[in-house]
Amino acid sequence: MNSNKSIQTLLRFSCFLFSFTLMFNTSDAQFLLNSDSAFKAGAPNSGRLWGYAFGDYYYKAHADTSNRGGSNQYTGIPKNRSEFQFRRIYLGYDYNISQKFAVELLLAAEDNVIQGNSAPSGDLLSDGKLTFYIKLANIRWKNIWKGTDLVVGQLSTPAFPLLSEKIWGYRSVERTIADIRRTPSFDLGASLQGVFDAKGNYGYNIMVGNGTGAKPEGDNFKWFYADVFAKFLDKRLIFDLYADYERLTWVNGFHHARNMVKGYVAYTTPAFTAGVEAFINQGKNDVVGVNGVVKDTLNARAAGISAYVHGNIVKDKLGYFARFDSYNPDTKYDNAMYTKYTGFTSNYEPNNKEQFITAGLDFTPIKNVHFMPNVWYNKYMSNTAVSNNSYDLVYRMSFYFVFGK
16 A cells, blocks of 8 residues: 555656647647746746655674664664665756746655564565655745745744755765654645844844644644855855744643754864854653653753764865764763653663764765765763763765756
8 A cells, every 4th residue: 555655656756747748849848847047047948857866885893782762763673784775866857937927846855774573664665665755846936025935734844954964075984963862854744034234144043833843743843943144355254143943732730842952153164164062952851761660750851962074185076074962862861760762752861871983085076976885973972870872883885866956
């Protein structure tokens, strides 16, 4: 049944593009799908079909026997496992209805793997095959007032996809630290995206969404996002400040909510880029401290920091990248009072600190084609009184290609 749904999704997308082009004569259809320069110029009735994919051949040299790191893709995969894999495939279509209105449609199949002997999840069907889902589907009203666009539908959030992820530049290697910790990269809602000056050096992005990504809303609570940025030194130096808030439950006498505050700074040139991203994630009544029969509901404060560099060795042919992350799921953890913590929020595991390292080379034989030998390392350090430190170590040959852009 899931397989049929996947086929139906692809057929509908194909029929949409085919039917759309039949509205015009042959030369117009060719223009709609192939004129990238016209699309970028905002010409009415212009569009582009685009996509990209990345994946790896990996070998897992060491495995954490406790299978920690639930937000990581290699959790639960045994030592000495090797595999070819896709971690993301995108197929998108962007179209300018007019100079004022544009639409965006994106199908995605992303990196959800079978962990150990568990059942497939995410973008895997019941038979283990990768499938597409609708990630973005939105309409943009350009310059609803001077310098500001209104975007409505399923769209990228202000959290990281529009700025810090682009400057990091190696989503094909690893997600940003905010992405790993499951701050939404997309949501169904409405956003105002604008700049305060003609050169785009100062801007903002505010959004309200369901907080459920591609899934239907399951409650009355909304996720509120806000981001402001500033660029200096001919846009080489970038500062960014982000915050969000979501109420998770509403029960008399029980306030369950979460909010993040995140700062980002980067210096980027054509030859070299360095960046630092750090956040504090407050969880109001988001953990339970356990000690025997005692179970206390507590506040939690997660903190993370990520620092990276990347640059050229041989211009346009060979580059390098390196990154270090440190994550503490609860800086208020009390292992003298409690034997362990249990998190209320999905994908939140408060009992282990993590440190992540990746480094590698980026060989680009032609534009938009990349081959990247790299190492992926994640260390786990127990927050509990009982020490349990270990790590996952993966060697990879990653590949990444783009078309239509």
